[in-house]
Amino acid sequence: MKLIDLFKSKSSFFNKDLKSKKEVIDFLADNLLNQKIIKSKAEFTKAILAREKQDSTGIGDGIAIPHALNKTVLDATVAFVSLKKPIEWGSLDNKPVDLIFMIATNGTDGEEHLVALSQLSTHLMKSEKQAQLRKTKTFTEFKAIFAEEKKTEVKLVATNKHFDVIGITACPTGIAHTYMAQEKLLESAHELGLTAKIETQGRRGTEDRLTKEDIDNAKVIILAHDKAIAGLDRFNGKEVIDTTSKDAIYNGKKLIENFKDNPKKVVIKAAKSKDDDNSDFSLKKFKDIKGNLLGGVSRMLPFVVAGGIILGLGFLIDSLTGTTGGNLGVTNEFAGILSGLGKTAMFMMVPILGGYIAYSIVGPQGLMPGIIAGMIADGSGGFLWGKFSNDNMWAALWSRILPNNIPTTSGFIGAMVGAYVAAFIVFGLTKGMSKMPKSFAGVRDIVFIPLLSLIGVGVSMLALSIPLGYAMFGMQEGLKWLAYQNLIVLVAGILGLMMCVDMGGPINKIAYVIGTLTVGAAANKGIYIEFIQNGTTYNYASIFMGASMAAGMIPPLGIALCTVVFKKTWAAKERDAAKANWLMGAFFITEGAIPFMVSDPKRISVSALVGGTITGLLVGALEIGLGSPHGGVVVFPLLRSFLFEGQLGVAMGIVFYILAIIVGVAIMALILGFWKTADIKKGKLLVESEIVKKEKVRVAKKAIRA
Incomplete structure (x- = not known):
């Protein structure tokens, strides 16, 4: 219109x-x-x-x-x-x-x-x-x-094909002032005989996006905004006028004329944006598999962590009141309140994973179809998969058209695949509709693309759900087979190693996600291995979560212990910084080790891998399961050793778990400390004390020569 x-x-x-x-x-x-x-x-x-x-x-x-x-x-x-x-x-x-x-x-x-x-x-x-x-x-x-005028086309400079004046306009609502400021800057530039290109970051998204060539060759750069600008790092090292949209509207001509002497001129030093909604929309984004997966996992973690801890507290309250078996967490009324809240958060774990993987590839338009792909993969809500019941005509609406007993829920595997499918669909629709008139841009972005991407991802996931379901089923059955062959110790050791490979990176996150799939697995269609002990049913696969958390605590705690035991091998600043690792390690924040790993990747990585692997093997051998995905020492009461029955299983689970962590931490600290000590003696590593000693020797020799 x-x-x-x-x-x-x-x-x-x-x-x-x-x-x-x-x-x-x-x-x-x-x-x-x-x-x-x-x-x-x-x-x-x-x-x-x-x-x-x-x-x-x-x-x-x-x-x-x-x-x-x-x-x-x-x-x-x-x-x-x-x-x-x-x-x-x-x-x-x-x-x-x-x-x-x-x-x-x-x-x-x-x-x-x-x-x-x-x-x-x-x-x-x-x-x-x-x-x-x-x-x-x-x-x-x-x-x-208000009759339509023929829009004057912005002309390039004839000699070099570059714009004289460039800029970005943005206001909180993304409507009036964004476009008014753009119009004023274009008009002012033309009055001064200059060519101009102004990017807008408004309700329609980014329009007239500035390229690297535009930025590198502009004579005047004006950022007129009342909210944060996406992609500010594009201007790093450039002199720009950083002002408001109001200033551009009323003083556009003066801003351009007085660019060289304007007091609002600054040199941009912006960090590279990790979640730039307005970054280049291209197939290159699909190639960054590591970044895309981390984008989804990082957004999923708050749901898993908060939901899992609250769910674990519900289990703990019921456990303390004597409840056992399948009613754990839902018998006591207060426990039920916590468990219900925790389950609600956990319910969103896989959909959020799918949504934000797609979001990291194609931006906000990928969020909805990505979430839907995750919900379809996980069977969230019960509308699509399951068993048909006359009591609930809304249940299993898709399962009715398929043969019985075919696995269709694929969990996080399906969410990752579905997110890529959703992103490809959004990418294709956006490119295909890119030449629509601007007056239809809103309808395109709010109606056409969401509607067609929803239909597209629905049809795609209906076709993919059977092979993906079999893939998830195969992984679960494979892990069960390892457990029945008494090889679960090996899996726990591998998970322990993976948790320490990159300490918060993609390999660490894969191991962690495998562990989280055992938390509330019977209800969440995760990894579930039934273990019955004195009439009470447990998830034996929760050993995977126990191994993942214990191993994830090793790197920060190992570094902290090493700075105490091998004090002379560390600089004073490093020792001070490592004090925080006691707390981070205790609460399962593996990332506390990253700054140290960056400065000494070989020694810290190898020592952490050994310590984490041994801890994982111990947790597996002692059959320690954990019913919460995060929390460190806070959730230790939820530990259980399946080697023992009843409350003794809980008590011994906590004792064995602490023992496994102590062993892993000690091994890491000893390997790291002796390695650093040996390299200092060989002259391969210099620390603060050695540098001071060498400087004193140098000064003394100089004094003797004098």
Whole structure:
């Protein structure tokens, strides 16, 4: 829809005598109600006034654009009134207003709200149109002012094909001021005989994106924004004017003219953005498998950690009150409250994994289909997979069309594959619709791409669910076979090694995710190996979680212990920094070891691998299971050694677990300490004390020679 189509003759008024802001809003709202454009004046004016409280809609130059997107609106309309005498509106430039445009939309009939605000703001930037509006007496003249103009094409500099002036504009709402600032900077540049390209980061996403070539060859760079700019690191090392959108709107020409001497000029030093929603949209993103998987896992972890700990507390409360077996966590009322909250968070674990893998590849448009892919893979909600029941006609809606007993839930494996499928679908749809007119951009992004990507990912996951389900089933059966062959110790050792390979990197996260799949597995379709002891059923596979957490505690604790036992092999600053590792290690924060590994990768990595592997093997050999995915010492009461029965299993589980960690930490600390000591003696490693000693010798020799 075009802006001109939103104006109506019976809702446009000229040269009215209204005395205040409230009187103007009431006058226009009454008219909209009488014209049956809105259903409720009270509800509509409430929405208008709520928007005014957020920030004045007086955009300056005597113009105000009050607006509301509200369900009471029946027909998208822009009402207009010009006043005999200007009134106070609290405008950006502190001047009274005499031209008021009231936008009324409901959000259900396309992007009228976005079109109205952005296009209206752009038109009203031009002083000649403002003058025409103040002289206009009829609706015909009024509409003629907003008739579509042939847009002047921005021309490149003939000699080198580069732009003289570039910039970015962005405001919190991403509508009016974003596009007004862009228009003003383009207009000012052209008045000065310069070419310009201005990127906008608004409600439509990033438009007119600046390339590296644009940035490297520009003479003037202006960042006019009222919120954080995505991709700021593109300007690292460049001199830019960093200002507000308001400054660009009212002083655009001065900013360009006085670029060299402008006090707002700064040199950008921004960190590389890890989650740049507006970064280049290309197939290269699909190749970064490590980064994409970590993007999903890092966003999934809060759900797993918080949900798992709360779920574990529910289990713990029931355990302390004497509950056993399958009713653990749901018998005591307070335990049930905690368990329900924990389960809700854990329920979202796989969908969030899928959603944010897709998000890391194609940005926000990938979030919805990625989450749906994860939910389909996990069977979340019970709508798609399971067994049909006459008592619940909404259950197993997809399973009904498949043969019985076919595995269809694929958990995190399906979520990862489904996320890539969702990203490819979004990528294809976005590229295919890239040439749609800007007026349809909102409908494309809010309706077409989400709708078609949902259908696409649904059809794809329906086809993929059987092979993916068999893949997950095969992994579970393989782990069960290892357990029945008494080889679960080997798996625990491998998980312990993986936890210490990159200490928070992708290999560490794979091991950790395997462990988390055993937490609440019977309900969450994770890895479940039934173990019955005195009539009570346990998940024997929880040993994987026990091995993962114990091994993950080794690197930070091993480094902390080494700095105490082998004090002379560490610099004073390193010893001070390592003190924090006692706490981080105790609470299962493996990443505490990363700064030390970066400075000494060989010694710390090898010693951690040995310590973590031995700890994993011990946890497996002592059959220690853990029912919580995080927490370190906090969740030790949830440990259990399956070698013992009843409460003795809990007690011995805690004792053996602490023993396994102590052994792993001691081994790592000894290997690391003796290795560093040997290398210091060989002259391969210098620490603070050795450097000081050598400096004293050098000074003494110099003094003797003198």
